[in-house]
Amino acid sequence: MSSLPHIPVVWQTTLLLTASNVFMTFAWYAHLKNLNDRPWWIAALASWGIALFEYLLQVPANRIGHSEMSLGQLKILQEVITLTVFVPFALFYMKQPLKLDFLWAGLCILGAVYFIFRSP
Template sequence: MPTTISFLLPPIMLVASNIFMTFAWYGHLKHKGTAIALAVTLSWGIAFFEYCLAVPANRLGSAVYSTAQLKTIQEVITLLVFAGFSVFWLKESLTLNHAIGFLLIALGAAFVFRG
């Protein structure tokens, strides 16, 4: 019988893993003067920690979520983390069009969870 922690732990781990991955993919954009080889090496190192969280999150999550649901959870988390990252790390503004686009994606994701 799945417990509350079975439902909550995988998304929490996916949030943490996505923070690492967002920094791995986009964090270097704040430091464009850095050599690309260094950016790639540092990004690869950061991505290691993302995998250390994402792989177990998906393994644990597969006990209570379908694969499509896990992927959908990941994509919604990606949008939320990226939105915060863009504003707070890259100092970029999110526009109404961004919000509408993200909302439409989230609405599409909701259909994956409909019985």
């Protein structure tokens, strides 16, 4: 997998993973709002259709990122992005209330970022 030489690998990976996470968040949760009155298998088919686009971004992101990051670093980066995408999705799209638990979860993930990216 080739990467764009003028954009640092970590940024390429972050941008692709962020875009893929937007698709995956919608694939996993939007059916709870939009297809709640339909059979589960229709929601599953719609989710799989959305998830295809997630995979078209996620696979190259991880291949590019793995050229400079460890597997653990890629996973923690993905978790940070997941929370960063999920909180606005929950608040603005799903109309969920803001909870202090989002902050605590974010702080825990920041701790994970510190430990996984610190020098050996």
